[in-house]
Amino acid sequence: MKNLILASTSPRRKELLQKLNIPFTTFSPNVDESVNQNLPPEEIVMLLSSRKANVAAQQFPSSTIIAADTIVVSDEKILGKPNSRKEAKQMLCSLSGKRHFVYTGVTLINKQHAECFYEKTAVDFWPLTDQEIEKYLDSGEPFDKAGAYGIQGVGSLFVKSIHGDYYSVVGLPISRLFRLLIEKRLVPYTETSI
Numbered sequence: 403m404k405n406l407i408l409a410s411t412s413p414r415r416k417e418l419l420q421k422l423n424i425p426f427t428t429f430s431p432n433v434d435e436s437v438n439q440n441l442p443p444e445e446i447v448m449l450l451s452s453r454k455a456n457v458a459a460q461q462f463p464s465s466t467i468i469a470a471d472t473i474v475v476s477d478e479k480i481l482g483k484p485n486s487r488k489e490a491k492q493m494l495c496s497l498s499g500k501r502h503f504v505y506t507g508v509t510l511i512n513k514q515h516a517e518c519f520y521e522k523t524a525v526d527f528w529p530l531t532d533q534e535i536e537k538y539l540d541s542g543e544p545f546d547k548a549g550a551y552g553i554q555g556v557g558s559l560f561v562k563s564i565h566g567d568y569y570s571v572v573g574l575p576i577s578r579l580f581r582l583l584i585e586k587r588l589v590p591y592t593e594t595s596i
Contacts, residue, residue, distance in 0.1 A: 405427070405465040405466065406424060406425065406426040406427075406465065406466050406468065406588075407426060407427050407428070407458055407462055407466070407467050407468070408426050408427070408428045408429070408468050409428075409430075409431045409454045409457070409467050409468065410428065410430070410454070410469065411430040412573055414554060414572050414573045415470060415573045415574045418573070418574040418576045419468070419574065419576070421576060422576070422583075429458050429462070431453075431455075431458050431469070432457065433450070433453045433454050434453070435450055437449060439480060443473060443475050443480065443503070443505045443522075444507070444520045446473060446507075447471045447472065447506060448509070448518045448519070448520055450471035451469045451470050451471040451509040451518065452469070452509040452518055454471065454509070455467045455468070455510070455511050459511055459512075466510070466511070466515075466588050467510070467511050468508065468509075469509045470506055470507065470508045470509075470573060471506070471507050472504060472505065472507075472548050472571075473504075473505050473548050474493075474502055474504050474549030475503045476493075476496050476497055476500065476503075476549070477496065477500075479496075481493050481496070481497075482548055483545070483547060483548055483550075484545060487539055487545075489550075490539055490545060490550040491550075493549055494530060494538070494539075494551065494560075495530070497527045497530075497549065497560075498527055498529055498530040498535075499527060499528065499530070501524055501526045501527075502524075502527070503522055503525070504523045504549070504571045505520055506520060506523075506571075506573060506574065507519070507520040508521075508575065508578075508579055510579070510582060510583070510588070512588070515586050515588070517586070519578065519582075521566065521567045521570035521575040521578065522566060522570075523564055523565065523566030523567050523570050523571050524565040524566055525553070525561060525563075525565075525571060526562040526563045526564070527561060527562060528560055528561075530560060534559075534560075538556060538560075541556055543555050543556055543557060544557070552572075553568070553571045
């Protein structure tokens, strides 16, 4: 099996990839994340994930690279990671009682293969009170997450329902990635956790 590298230092993505029970290392690619905001969301996440993957591939040319990027879209507006408490509160208020969409793009590349795909998941929030939002902001959880919430953490209490891949909302659509790794014979099926 080729050396597998996750081009991300996200603890959530690392934890999800560990579910496959295959060895990998992590690398933090330094990339320009500025994009044309008029692009469709699916193009943005695939573009950003491919930038990350290509930077990692230059560093590790004989490895197989996995990179991902996630954005939240509400009312056709992209919500990235909040830069302040005020911005995080605005994001959570805009998500309250409504449906939004989470897009995660994934790029998988090595010398033989280059694959890029995305998952789109609809997430419905309960109406949130000011008190709930303030308490959540006090927890510190929202500040390193697109859309200012983590579905795998305390932010799960805000989620009324989801339609699509839960793990894509966390940051890595692991089941689709697993099938792609097997299909391209990048990992032996016998070495995975299934």
